[in-house]
Amino acid sequence: MMNPKTQNKVAIGTLYGIAGLVVLILMALLGYILVSGLPQLSWHFLTAPAKAFLKGGGVGIQLYNSFYLLILAMLISFPIALGAAIYLYEYAKDNWVTTTIRTAIEILSSLPSVVVGLFGFLFFVVKLNLGFSILSGAFALTFFNLPLLTRSIEDSLRTIDTTQREGGLALGLSRWETVTRVILPAAVPSILTGVILSAGRVFGEAAALIYTAGQSAPALDFTDWNPFNISSPLNPMRPAETLAVHIWKINSEGIMPDAKAISSGSSAVLVLAILLFNFAARYLGKRLYKRLTSA
Amino acid sequence: MSKEILTTQDLHLYYGEKEALKGINLNFEAKGITALIGPSGCGKSTYLRTLNRMNDLIPNVTITGTIKFKGQNLYAPSADTVQIRKEIGMVFQQPNPFPFSIYDNVIYGLRIAGEKNKEKLDAVVEKSLRQAAVWDEVKDHLHESALALSGGQQQRVCIARVLAVSPEIILLDEPTSALDPVSSSQIETTLLNLRHDYTIITVTHNLQQASRIADRTAFFMNGELVEVDQTKNIFMNPAEKQTEDYISGRFG
Numbered sequence: 001m002m003n004p005k006t007q008n009k010v011a012i013g014t015l016y017g018i019a020g021l022v023v024l025i026l027m028a029l030l031g032y033i034l035v036s037g038l039p040q041l042s043w044h045f046l047t048a049p050a051k052a053f054l055k056g057g058g059v060g061i062q063l064y065n066s067f068y069l070l071i072l073a074m075l076i077s078f079p080i081a082l083g084a085a086i087y088l089y090e091y092a093k094d095n096w097v098t099t100t101i102r103t104a105i106e107i108l109s110s111l112p113s114v115v116v117g118l119f120g121f122l123f124f125v126v127k128l129n130l131g132f133s134i135l136s137g138a139f140a141l142t143f144f145n146l147p148l149l150t151r152s153i154e155d156s157l158r159t160i161d162t163t164q165r166e167g168g169l170a171l172g173l174s175r176w177e178t179v180t181r182v183i184l185p186a187a188v189p190s191i192l193t194g195v196i197l198s199a200g201r202v203f204g205e206a207a208a209l210i211y212t213a214g215q216s217a218p219a220l221d222f223t224d225w226n227p228f229n230i231s232s233p234l235n236p237m238r239p240a241e242t243l244a245v246h247i248w249k250i251n252s253e254g255i256m257p258d259a260k261a262i263s264s265g266s267s268a269v270l271v272l273a274i275l276l277f278n279f280a281a282r283y284l285g286k287r288l289y290k291r292l293t294s295a
Numbered sequence: 296m297s298k299e300i301l302t303t304q305d306l307h308l309y310y311g312e313k314e315a316l317k318g319i320n321l322n323f324e325a326k327g328i329t330a331l332i333g334p335s336g337c338g339k340s341t342y343l344r345t346l347n348r349m350n351d352l353i354p355n356v357t358i359t360g361t362i363k364f365k366g367q368n369l370y371a372p373s374a375d376t377v378q379i380r381k382e383i384g385m386v387f388q389q390p391n392p393f394p395f396s397i398y399d400n401v402i403y404g405l406r407i408a409g410e411k412n413k414e415k416l417d418a419v420v421e422k423s424l425r426q427a428a429v430w431d432e433v434k435d436h437l438h439e440s441a442l443a444l445s446g447g448q449q450q451r452v453c454i455a456r457v458l459a460v461s462p463e464i465i466l467l468d469e470p471t472s473a474l475d476p477v478s479s480s481q482i483e484t485t486l487l488n489l490r491h492d493y494t495i496i497t498v499t500h501n502l503q504q505a506s507r508i509a510d511r512t513a514f515f516m517n518g519e520l521v522e523v524d525q526t527k528n529i530f531m532n533p534a535e536k537q538t539e540d541y542i543s544g545r546f547g
């Protein structure tokens with residue numbers, strides 16, 4: 001029988017060990033991706049279009065597609081998620097309807113993304129006849145993102161103390177005014193953090209996009225900003241392979257001679273972008289909180 | 296009796312099945328301070344929160360009886376809670392300034408009501424903060440965060456925030472119980488300055504506080520109003536045995 005003090009030490013030691021292991025795995029992964037990927041990066045790699053059979057292709061279009069798709073998906077999912085979260089947390093009474101909605105959100109959030117992708121394929125691509133397009137992809141990503149974002153915004157609202165709501169109402173503000181003028185401003189920094197973090201997940205999503213946004217990246221003409229032209233970067237009806245899908249595709253059927261290098265480079269870009277999102281989320285959240293709370 | 300601004304008749308309140316207020320009859324005259332005292336769980340805070348319908352926020356609450364503010368039934372189906380709370384403001388136990396600047400805190404109610412005139416807003420900020428006896432301490436930091444203030448200053452800013460929407464009645468739910476003694480006495484001074492212009496109803500656990508500031512005191516126990524009278528009478532010469540026991544700390 002160990003004495004409590006030794007027990008404590010052993011327990012702490014074990015926990016440190018586990019935490020250390022997690023950090024180590026992350027470091028090893030990041031290290032491997034960056035060490036093999038960073039040397040591939042160049043301005044040419046980041047901007048040039050991909051080549052199907054020859055070496056020397058880049059990921060310019062895929063990178064652009066990733067961002068465009070991300071922005072579209074966020075534009076669609078954020079207002080819905082915000083509304084759902086406000087309804088669920090500020091208005092909904094605790095009854096079976098609310099419970100059903102919550103359960104639905106929970107299940108939706110644990111749906112494997114490949115299932116979301118196949119659903120998107122059958123519904124948006126085939127049934128609604130949107131084809132392999134940015135729009136189909138954005139809708140699929142919305143399905144993927146909506147539950148996570150709703151939960152994260154709800155959590156942000158939860159961090160605002162009830163006394164703030166009472167304070168607003170006691171001043172003669174309506175429920176809606178209290179939500180929009182007191183609660184939301186106070187929650188903005190943490191909502192923003194949640195949005196950026198979920199942007200990171202969306203950015204790296206591949207499975208939901210393979211069957212919706214497609215696996216081809218037609219050449220774009222970056223001087224043509226008319227969204228109705230097929231080669232315009234803004235056209236939402238064109239197929240658009242993203243960076244994450246590109247990595248998947250190169251590794252499963254890439255026949256260009258420098259496939260491995262491109263795959264490593266793309267992975268590094270993807271990881272760097274997601275890291276950037278994470279740091280930006282923290283930084284902006286803190287900055288914004290400071291600004292909003294001290295005017 | 297002089298003019299009664301707020302009357303409650305046979306007020307019952309149930310949390311689910313549990314009866315928390317058992318038929319309260321209590322009237323308030325305009326102006327002056329009334330203290331509600333009594334042991335924890337006696338229903339005094341619950342009662343206070345029925346007066347501006349803050350209990351509406353709690354699910355499963357049933358209220359019967361009548362509360363009339365200037366003759367109008369607060370619980371009539373047509374009653375407008377937003378309007379009611381503009382006229383019957385409330386200050387809470389925990390200071391709850393919004394996470395904005397002091398200035399924005401004070402004018403929040405007015406600004407949302409649509410007031411844009413900068414001069415008028417400035418004037419209201421100064422007047423309200425002066426009334427709340429915190430102007431001198433914050434006048435040079437009006438545009439800094441209210442969260443940076445001490446608890447006592449925050450609470451006075453919260454009082455100023457309520458004053459800025461010019462209510463007739465101010466409800467205070469143990470406004471000093473989260474504060475240190477110095478801050479508490481500043482709040483008391485503030486309330487004493489306000490008693491000529493507002494009808495103030497405050498819940499307090501602190502008997503000395505009630506005796507220091509209240510014109511009238513009401514003693515609650517087990518969801519009933521035991522007695523209400525001039526503060527002096529309650530403390531020196533209570534009519535009920537229960538009151539006397541509570542006042543003298545011989546609680547039974």
